[in-house]
Amino acid sequence: MKRYVLTFLLLVYSSPSCMRPLVDPRSIKETDPAMIPYVAEFESHLNGEVTVPIGFADLTLPNIGQCRLWSNGYREIIIDPSYWKIASHEAKMALVFHELGHCVLNRNHDDSLLHLSEGDIPRSLMYHSNFYDSYYESLGLWDYYVRELFGE
Numbered sequence: 001m002k003r004y005v006l007t008f009l010l011l012v013y014s015s016p017s018c019m020r021p022l023v024d025p026r027s028i029k030e031t032d033p034a035m036i037p038y039v040a041e042f043e044s045h046l047n048g049e050v051t052v053p054i055g056f057a058d059l060t061l062p063n064i065g066q067c068r069l070w071s072n073g074y075r076e077i078i079i080d081p082s083y084w085k086i087a088s089h090e091a092k093m094a095l096v097f098h099e100l101g102h103c104v105l106n107r108n109h110d111d112s113l114l115h116l117s118e119g120d121i122p123r124s125l126m127y128h129s130n131f132y133d134s135y136y137e138s139l140g141l142w143d144y145y146v147r148e149l150f151g152e
Contacts, residue, residue: 028053028055028078031053041093052077063080065078075103121141126149
């Protein structure tokens, strides 16, 4: 009898993962209320709903935001709360759009530059660091960056 129990246990614990219950690995299960206006703005350009939860968790600099992807399809976005407290509205919008660009639009970083009379500037919100602030806003570039992000 012990032999049958041992064999059964070995089969259960060595069986493919499809036989085991799937555990959600995300630490962020729902979107933090502070993110709602930024997500709503993204959704208006997406013409769809964002289902990836976004919340706060401490990150180590220089990371201020991160899209986490798991092989089972789960995704979440974490934003560093220390950065969020000091960021401008424009920088927050750019950061959320950047991370949603990874998690929803499956975009990679794009470190190419545009050469303007004002100088070289990132071509995309998918630039490796969060650069967008009131300077870019004063140049009227937000619409350009949104169109580029969504492939327009």
